[in-house]
Structure formats: structure tokens, C-alpha cells
Amino acid sequence: MTATSSLISAALLVLVSGGYASGAVARVDSATVQITILYDAFGQASGMQRDWGYAAFVEYGGKRILFDTGNNPDILAQNAKARGIDLSKLDFVVMSHRHGDHMGGLSYVLSVNPKVSIYAPKESFGVYGAELPSTFYRKDPSLPSEQRYYNGTPPEVMRFGSAWPSANFQLVDKNTEIAPNIHLVPLVSDKPGTLELRELSLVINTSEGLVIVVGCSHPGIDKIVESTTAINPRIHFIAGHRLTT
Numbered sequence: 001m002t003a004t005s006s007l008i009s010a011a012l013l014v015l016v017s018g019g020y021a022s023g024a025v026a027r028v029d030s031a032t033v034q035i036t037i038l039y040d041a042f043g044q045a046s047g048m049q050r051d052w053g054y055a056a057f058v059e060y061g062g063k064r065i066l067f068d069t070g071n072n073p074d075i076l077a078q079n080a081k082a083r084g085i086d087l088s089k090l091d092f093v094v095m096s097h098r099h100g101d102h103m104g105g106l107s108y109v110l111s112v113n114p115k116v117s118i119y120a121p122k123e124s125f126g127v128y129g130a131e132l133p134s135t136f137y138r139k140d141p142s143l144p145s146e147q148r149y150y151n152g153t154p155p156e157v158m159r160f161g162s163a164w165p166s167a168n169f170q171l172v173d174k175n176t177e178i179a180p181n182i183h184l185v186p187l188v189s190d191k192p193g194t195l196e197l198r199e200l201s202l203v204i205n206t207s208e209g210l211v212i213v214v215g216c217s218h219p220g221i222d223k224i225v226e227s228t229t230a231i232n233p234r235i236h237f238i239a240g241h242r243l244t245t
Helices: 003-017 073-082 106-112 221-228
Strands: 025-028 033-039 055-060 063-067 092-094 117-121 130-133 157-160 168-172 176-179 182-188 198-206 209-214 235-240
Touching (some): 033 209, 055 073, 055 198, 055 209, 117 198, 182 221, 198 221, 209 221, 221 235
Parallel strands (some): 063 092, 092 117, 117 168, 209 235
Antiparallel strands (some): 025 033, 033 055, 130 157, 176 182, 198 209
């Protein structure tokens, strides 16, 4: 077993023994971190509605973070109400990746918190918006101007719209500390079916080690964990929708 695999195994024991389920609350380094699952498809009977998808409400260092928004805005709204969580008071939102079961509830969040900062993976022509230098496409000066983009004189930077044009997206393409000890780590999947899919993981550096919150870990949970060791080599806790290897 590699050192990375050992770290994952130890962290997963905490995840499993914590009894993660729809509506469950986990306290990690209890004075500073709390994770409440708002959206999932399993768990004990509660006021939460089960559905395929994922959303987790994370509190740390005075910050209130929504990680992913589930599959359906009405279900997210119901589950947040059931847990007594006011999403109008979020400090920021993290969208792990562009699959519908992780971003479908964003319209509800925007209806109650339209200006909240939303961190999302930066992708070319992505659903969260993007910009590229106009050098990305091949130009042929031999064509007549009416057959060339922008008559042959495109803007230096071309900006592309998002599915939520009024949302305050902050696009991430490198390891970024968005608040003290709160990091976003982007990776790219090399797996069949999700090839080149970009995904963000939320990494919190606590006194007991890293708390890592993932979406589906499409790039591989082993690669995600390995990429976080530059922040802190000790992994304390991993939570997520699926822990793909």
C-alpha cells in the first residue's frame, strides 16, 4: 500500500464511522468545523427529501460555505429549511463540477442570495462562463472579410456567457486559498466518460489535519489527496458524494 493509499484509508474510516447520511451533521475539530449534508439519496428517516445529487453546508472559521447545490432547487430549498439553514447568509458557494446533480439547485441559491461569490472550475466555453484569447482559433487571411470572424479583426480576448448570466462566478484553475486555511484544489479527470472534466475540491487546513470535501472525485480520490499534501501532509477527514478511485 502506498503512503497516499494509507492516508485515504485512515481518512475513510472516519467518514464511514461518522454515519454520513442525508441530513447528517459531522463535527470535525468540533470547535471550528461543522459539515451538514443537505442533499443526498440515502440516510435514516428525517425531514430531508432524498434525491440523487449532493450538497454540503460547511462552517469553518466564521465562514458559511455551500459545497454544491444538489439536483433540484425545490428539494434544496426544502432540505435547507428542514435543517434550519439560511442560504441567504452564505459567504460563498463552491461548485465542484458541471454535472447537473451537483449544480441543479443553484437557481434557488441565487434567488435568495443573488450576489454571493460562487467558485467554479475554469473551463474553455464552460457552463459557468469563460474567456479565451482570440488566438484559440485558426485564422485564414486569404478569405474575404465577410467569411472571417469579426471581419478578420476579433477582440484580443473573447468572453463567453454562462447559464446564470447575473451570477458572481469566480473561476478557478489553480490551487487557491479563498479564506484563511480554506483552499480550493482543481484537478482534471483522465477517466473514460469524464475525460477532461475539471473538478474542484474544498480543502480546510485544521489543527488535526486536512478536511477534504469532494463532489464525485472524478479525477480520482487518490490524486485529490496527493495534490493536497502540499498544504498539509496529514489527512484527517474526507466527505463527498462518491469517492472515485
